[in-house]
Amino acid sequence: MDALEIARWQFGITTVYHFMMVPLTIGLGLVVAVIQTAWYRTGKPEYLRMTKFWGKLFLINFIMGVATGIVQEFQFGMAWSEYSRFVGDVFGAPLALEALLAFFVESTFLGLWIFGWKQLKPAIHLVCLWVAVIGSALSAYFIIVANSWMQHPVGVEMVNGRPVMTDAWAVFTNNTALVAVPHTLFGALAVAGGFLLGIAWYHLWRRRHDGVDTVGADGRVVPGEDSRIPGRDRTDYSVWIRSLRIGAVVAMISFAGTAVTGDLQGKLMFQQQPMKMAAAEAACHDGTGFSVLSVGNVGSKNCDDVVAVIEVPGILSFLAKGDFTTEVKGVNSLLPEYKAKYGTNLPDNPVYGDRAGQEIQYVPVMEVTYWGFRMMIGFGGLAALAALVALWITRKGTVPESRWLMRLAVFGILAPFGANAAGWIFTEMGRQPFVVAPNPDPSGIDQVFMFTAAAVSPGVSAGELIASLVALTAVYAVLLVVEVKLLVKYIRGGVVSAMPELAHAPADENEDRTPGPGGTGEAKPADDVLAFAY
Amino acid sequence: MELLPTIWFIAIAVLWTGYLFLEGFDLGVGMLMKLFARNNTERRVLLNTIGPVWDGNEVWLLTAGGATFAAFPLWYASLFSALYLPLLVVLLALIFRAVAFEYRGKVDTDSWRNRWDWAIALGSFFAAFGVGAALALTTTGLPLNANGDRVGGPLAWFSGYAVLGGFAVVGFSLLHALAFLALKTDGDVRHRARQWFVRLLPVLLLPIAAWALAIQFLDGKPLTWAAVVLAVGPAAAAWLLARKGSEGRAFLFLGAFLVLGTASIFGAVFPVVLPSTLDSAFDLTISNASSSNYTLGLMSIVAAFGLPLVIAYQAWTYWVFRRRVSAAHIPEAHSFLPAVAAKAFTTKG
Numbered sequence: 078m079d080a081l082e083i084a085r086w087q088f089g090i091t092t093v094y095h096f097m098m099v100p101l102t103i104g105l106g107l108v109v110a111v112i113q114t115a116w117y118r119t120g121k122p123e124y125l126r127m128t129k130f131w132g133k134l135f136l137i138n139f140i141m142g143v144a145t146g147i148v149q150e151f152q153f154g155m156a157w158s159e160y161s162r163f164v165g166d167v168f169g170a171p172l173a174l175e176a177l178l179a180f181f182v183e184s185t186f187l188g189l190w191i192f193g194w195k196q197l198k199p200a201i202h203l204v205c206l207w208v209a210v211i212g213s214a215l216s217a218y219f220i221i222v223a224n225s226w227m228q229h230p231v232g233v234e235m236v237n238g239r240p241v242m243t244d245a246w247a248v249f250t251n252n253t254a255l256v257a258v259p260h261t262l263f264g265a266l267a268v269a270g271g272f273l274l275g276i277a278w279y280h281l282w283r284r285r286h287d288g289v290d291t292v293g294a295d296g297r298v299v300p301g302e303d304s305r306i307p308g309r310d311r312t313d314y315s316v317w318i319r320s321l322r323i324g325a326v327v328a329m330i331s332f333a334g335t336a337v338t339g340d341l342q343g344k345l346m347f348q349q350q351p352m353k354m355a356a357a358e359a360a361c362h363d364g365t366g367f368s369v370l371s372v373g374n375v376g377s378k379n380c381d382d383v384v385a386v387i388e389v390p391g392i393l394s395f396l397a398k399g400d401f402t403t404e405v406k407g408v409n410s411l412l413p414e415y416k417a418k419y420g421t422n423l424p425d426n427p428v429y430g431d432r433a434g435q436e437i438q439y440v441p442v443m444e445v446t447y448w449g450f451r452m453m454i455g456f457g458g459l460a461a462l463a464a465l466v467a468l469w470i471t472r473k474g475t476v477p478e479s480r481w482l483m484r485l486a487v488f489g490i491l492a493p494f495g496a497n498a499a500g501w502i503f504t505e506m507g508r509q510p511f512v513v514a515p516n517p518d519p520s521g522i523d524q525v526f527m528f529t530a531a532a533v534s535p536g537v538s539a540g541e542l543i544a545s546l547v548a549l550t551a552v553y554a555v556l557l558v559v560e561v562k563l564l565v566k567y568i569r570g571g572v573v574s575a576m577p578e579l580a581h582a583p584a585d586e587n588e589d590r591t592p593g594p595g596g597t598g599e600a601k602p603a604d605d606v607l608a609f610a611y
Numbered sequence: 612m613e614l615l616p617t618i619w620f621i622a623i624a625v626l627w628t629g630y631l632f633l634e635g636f637d638l639g640v641g642m643l644m645k646l647f648a649r650n651n652t653e654r655r656v657l658l659n660t661i662g663p664v665w666d667g668n669e670v671w672l673l674t675a676g677g678a679t680f681a682a683f684p685l686w687y688a689s690l691f692s693a694l695y696l697p698l699l700v701v702l703l704a705l706i707f708r709a710v711a712f713e714y715r716g717k718v719d720t721d722s723w724r725n726r727w728d729w730a731i732a733l734g735s736f737f738a739a740f741g742v743g744a745a746l747a748l749t750t751t752g753l754p755l756n757a758n759g760d761r762v763g764g765p766l767a768w769f770s771g772y773a774v775l776g777g778f779a780v781v782g783f784s785l786l787h788a789l790a791f792l793a794l795k796t797d798g799d800v801r802h803r804a805r806q807w808f809v810r811l812l813p814v815l816l817l818p819i820a821a822w823a824l825a826i827q828f829l830d831g832k833p834l835t836w837a838a839v840v841l842a843v844g845p846a847a848a849a850w851l852l853a854r855k856g857s858e859g860r861a862f863l864f865l866g867a868f869l870v871l872g873t874a875s876i877f878g879a880v881f882p883v884v885l886p887s888t889l890d891s892a893f894d895l896t897i898s899n900a901s902s903s904n905y906t907l908g909l910m911s912i913v914a915a916f917g918l919p920l921v922i923a924y925q926a927w928t929y930w931v932f933r934r935r936v937s938a939a940h941i942p943e944a945h946s947f948l949p950a951v952a953a954k955a956f957t958t959k960g
Contacts, residue, residue: 150676158689184669185921
């Protein structure tokens with residue numbers, strides 16, 4: 078492997094990893110904010126418990142997103158200096174604005190929320206969480222604006238061989254970004270939905286398994302209490318059944334959202350990056366059919382090796398244009414167009430290193446695009462279907478005693494994560510061989526593009542890149558184990574793991590009677606300084 | 612017209628100063644976890660002084676980096692790629708440190724805490740040292756060719772200035788943290804922090820003073836020489852005020868010292884942002900490394916509103932958490948029994 082390939086692996090690994098933590102942060106943050114709002118309005122104890130419990134898991138995960146996010150910003154300069162030089166005038170701005178307008182907001186107000194339970198009035202405390210959540214969504218917007226410019230460059234002019242921003246409005250309202258932002262946010266919510274559903278199912282199952290909750294003759298649940306374990310009362314039952322239902326509904330709504338926005342995105346992509354979509358279909362020839370299953374060597378250089386076994390006529394045309402008859406171009410008719418427009422060989426320029434003069438591979442790696450596209454849709458649809466089934470199964474108030482069903486619900490948490498990762502891998506790998514894909518719109522700036530081969534840092538050696546690839550991958554792997562271990566520990570602990578007060582005053586029903594907002598009278602003086610302590 | 616690049620040079624200097632001022636003390640507190648705190652309760656006192664604010668402080672680094680990318684892409688590209696390995700160390704240090712803050716209290720055993728305490732202390736040290744080295748090298752130069760790429764291999768950036776800059780930021784951070792702890796804690800920690808501050812000030816400020824002076828001898832201008840000379844004033848004032856027990860003012864005067872110090876350093880190298888040690892024709896300057904006036908203008912408008920807003924709500928955060936923390940405030944560690952047994956996943960249903 079040479080420097081370019083190592084740098085690409087590193088960017089891929091660190092980005093996919095970062096994007097495991099981030100959707101959970103965005104999605105769960107919003108869910109917790111809604112739950113805390115419910116607590117603020119109703120004062121019901123189960124909402125306080127839900128806020129604390131899901132808030133605790135949110136924080137365990139949040140910090141990993143923060144820690145791995147810094148790597149992303151530094152990496153452009155460290156490993157992709159030629160890219161940074163080429164796009165800096167237009168690409169740097171959304172990154173800088175993300176830090177200035179979004180990430181500052183998110184970190185500062187989240188700090189206020191974590192530590193400010195007693196120092197802030199309940200209304201202000203709640204507002205702090207909302208501000209942090211809006212900050213995280215805004216953060217996603219700026220990052221996707223930057224990414225969308227790589228997918229579909231707009232608002233620039235070429236000056237001395239570099240794109241220079243001439244129209245910020247065009248950059249910040251790039252249609253690619255306007256559909257990718259809601260698509261990503263719905264994807265994040267899908268993760269949160271599955272997370273709530275799986276964990277809540279687990280706790281409801283455990284309550285049944287231990288005989289705390291029983292089922293009456295009519296099949297309806299009879300919630301019970303176990304005084305031996307702190308916090309395992311009837312309120313605890315409400316915590317989990319409500320969490321389960323919220324999770325299931327969020328999962329279904331967000332799948333519908335990703336489907337609608339994904340369809341819009343697909344139609345744009347057929348215009349903006351036709352090769353990506355042809356590769357998503359592994360389609361050689363023009364046609365109208367959507368492949369459900371294609372066999373043969375999808376990665377073959379000669380794409381006629383791939384044979385569509387099951388194909389639904391008309392669907393591809395619908396995905397691309399909204400009708401059932403338009404012929405969609407396949408790889409074979411796109412290739413000559415790309416070659417005519419952007420050349421057949423990489424220029425003899427030193428920035429390409431050993432690759433100078435090589436033939437350009439315009440077709441992305443088809444195993445990745447074909448299966449990435451299908452995994453995204455498959456995992457997403459599966460999670461939504463599972464959520465629907467879960468709602469039906471739990472219609473009488475609890476889950477069945479089946480251990481396997483519980484395991485399925487817990488492992489189902491992974492499906493939306495898989496859909497998110499597959500979607501990003503598809504769209505980024507599908508952009509190859511370009512790092513900045515050319516914009517084929519008639520009004521577009523056809524010559525603003527950059528091959529990935531030219532983007533890597535010329536001064537950085539393969540050895541340095543291997544060192545960082547190994548170090549980052551190893552550290553990320555260790556931290557993933559630690560994070561999952563802690564999440565499991567706190568999940569198993571139940572609500573009391575996030576609310577020590579439940580354990581310290583087992584017989585005390587104060588918590589239930591305290592009107593949510595304003596119930597701070599009984600706090601000890603020490604608590605005014607540290608309502609929460611590391 | 613060089614107005615906008617000049618404004619952005621100043622803006623980036625302000626962002627770095629903000630970063631050193633704010634994260635300076637939380638990096639220092641991190642290192643003091645192993646150097647100063649004597650037991651777990653004291654370590655938790657230290658941690659909780661910075662708990663609500665450290666993450667917001669760290670964003671100053673991201674903003675400084677992002678602003679450099681947006682305003683001076685060639686500076687960003689050359690500096691970050693030339694310093695590949697040291698910045699990798701900074702990244703790893705920041706990752707461990709951030710995770711350690713959050714995870715340290717999540718398992719109630721000494722070995723778990725001790726491991727994360729080391730992560731905090733070493734993470735803080737290497738982050739401070741690496742940032743200091745990078746800042747020093749951007750003022751003294753790197754072996755860059757005409758394209759702005761480092762020549763001479765992965766360690767070609769190394770020079771005595773890197774070490775000096777590293778110790779400069781480590782020293783300043785430690786001192787700033789002692790001032791901060793004296794201001795933010797009570798009881799024994801407060802008194803010891805003040806004692807340490809008074810005793811160690813001359814030593815801990817030595818490297819940063821040496822760096823500021825070295826830059827003046829290399830590139831100094833009358834105005835920046837004046838800033839260096841003037842900086843002695845607030846440093847001396849901080850020392851005297853700390854002796855007197857006026858902790859808040861000592862902290863602020865140390866901040867004033869930092870502002871004069873960074874102003875003298877950034878001012879001296881202006882308008883060069885990153886000199887090449889191979890040929891001054893390859894120097895990156897505010898004119899040949901900057902973005903277009905359109906981009907800089909856009910960023911200026913946003914920053915003119917955004918930065919004061921950030922300063923306002925961060926200041927509010929410090930006001931909300933203004934009370935001193937002492938050992939008496941630290942709650943007991945919270946251990947809990949799992950409501951659900953581990954064997955749920957391993958035994959057959």
